[in-house]
Amino acid sequence: MDIRVVTETFPPDINGVATTLGCLVAGLRDRGHRVVVTCPAAGAPRDLGEGDEVRGLALPFYREVRFGLPRRRAFLAEWREDPPDVVHIATEGPLGASALAAARTLDLPVTTSLHTNFHAYARAYRLGWLATPVVRYLRRFHNRSANTFIPTAKQAAELEACGFERLMVLGRGVDTERFTPDRRDPELRASWGADDRTPVLLHVGRLAAEKNLGLLAQSWARAQEINSGTRLVIVGDGPERGRLERQLPGAIFAGALRGEALARYYASADAFLFPSLTETFGIVVLEAMASGLDCLAFDYAAGRQLIEPGVNGLLAPFGDSVAFLDRVPDLLTSASGRRRERAVETGRQHSWEAIVDGFEQNLLEVAERSMPQVSSREGLA
Template identity: 55%
Template sequence: MTQRDDAGITVDDLPTVRRSLRVAVVTETYPPEVNGVAATIAPIVEGLVQRGHAVQLVRPRQHAGDRPDDDAQRLHEVLLRGLPIPRYPHLKMGLPARRALGERWSRQRPDVVHIVTEGPLGWSALQAAQRLRLPVVSDFRTNFHAYSRHYGVGWLHKPIVAYLRKFHNRTACTMVPTEALKRELEAYGFQRLAVVARGVDTRRFDPSRRSDALRRSWGCAPGDRVLLYVGRLAPEKNLELLLRCHAQMAAVDPRLRLVLVGDGPSRADLQARCPQAVFAGTQSGEALAAHYASGDLFVFPSLTETYGNVTPEALASGLAVLAFDHAAAAQLIRDGDNGLLAPAGDEVAFVQRALRLAASPALAGALARRARETMVGHGWERIVAQVESVLLAALAQHEPLPWRPVRVPVPSDV
């Protein structure tokens, strides 16, 4: 591995030598919960298992009937207590479990701990791992510090940044999805950052899943176009700009139908302000893929994403995408070729580009075709390999403890 200073790590420089690992993955959310973190950590866990690693998945119990889904050879789930998150009661927040994790990892010692979320469960996992001198890597997946101003608690920005910096700087490496976010966090004093992008399931998110029946249920006649939004219905998503775009686009194309997929605290207000829109609620799996593919235009006005998984999903589904030059869109979209980009924060330019989509079906169609073409090859296999390299590097650089037997299953070919 090429040695770098504490400011950052280049994933391409990380070890490529394969060995089987015992990995403890700690996350406060996981499918079937529907959110960006759950959707992107699940392919990592599945990919690590497929690559021959033994994964212990530590997460909160999602409901009373929740039971571990174990693969005796490769995957073992550990379910701990959790509490509903305020304003998102369908999601759970993990409770501190330092003692329970410490006892478990003392008996069955993982090679490396991968902490996905920075909540109470993640913090206690970090403490337990450090006490046992286990190597730890982490993910930066949610811009909590950027959300504060949207909920009237902007004064919390500095304390949140300080907590996140303290958390992540105690780990061997923090994976971030974009170079832009890496630079932002470096300016805040975060160390040992590695850029590991996100993948997209191009077999699931595919234009072939377009459904005429679904479009009819939205009130669409042949020839009508659908302006689609997918994501949380929440203040930090900048949905005021979405409504403004729709109003001006509908003046150009009166048959344009607005469909919003998702749920959240802003739903009632949005329904009151835009009663003609279709609110499809939360969707997942094959149904979500059909909703994407059944749209035509995708407008995503958020500026608070760490990555924005909906952008590659919409591109892979063959939609004409408009977004700010930020997060995933900045990495994946070439303005005017496979989508449209507006300068970050420039809402006038954003609306102007939305009007171009409304006024030119030919342009939108060309962008949609190129969107699908450019997303082929952005599957999860390459991303999982990069995560694997980060885990191997953390283990290689960690001061080893005397060997002791463990009961975590290891692959038979090791």
């Protein structure tokens, strides 16, 4: 297949959307497909292989996030000259909207993904009045595609109730060769002031208002009431980092990490705190489990899909901060050792290979359904 992927984010960007797309694109290319990626230029060089970086702008209140400018005419010219078998649009910004318009004008098969809980983000930034128009826009955007990929069945059911159509559940995977307990590093733990008996809590993610970071701070305070030596390591960057550093002067802030360095941080901690309430999935939970961490999350998205409470991690009812805090002491007990072993087993069951297989099959089916229409157009040309 000849596949064009249009996205506002792609590696080396550090977020779940970029991680997912990077793995999907690599997997498709390994299977012999031509995949051309179009995305905005970033601060760091991108290794797109065959692809294009286009003009983009950073969000004024969130400089780490960029969006691409519309380029409908450019897409029309490129795809008329070299028509793809299918167009996949991963983000709904101006770049994605112009790609959708161009694909429909040319009658090209197009699929989309819904990766980000935009209406929940609007509420986190005290823009709740935007939630309804945002959902309306997203529904119109995605319903114009052949299929929309969504991470979990629960989210698919919720979106269907809001009028979204033709939803396909596509899970998330993890690189179990990279994210493994074998990367545990005593020297790294020592740099945190921790030995084998020191509990180390880890959080990985964007440091932004929508991530419910106040509960992260409360969780560490609860842990310190039980063991005053408990360390908190925070991996990530974002607009809330400065405030958090002032609020948590004893925490270790590692900044944004990727690759082997990130894998070492995961494996060198003991437990993972994930207080976010705005994820469509939360791929960091899967990475933490594959690395052998005892995870505490809310009962939705990745938490609901991956964690069996008390068996391979801990869950709190969605939005119940008191229950979340009540489960923090359990992270510090020796009983968590068995849960960590089971977490690794869970991680190993979610390879990217199976996820790419499902994605590839769906794109093939969408492309094949359009073939008679393509033949008809060619006959009329």
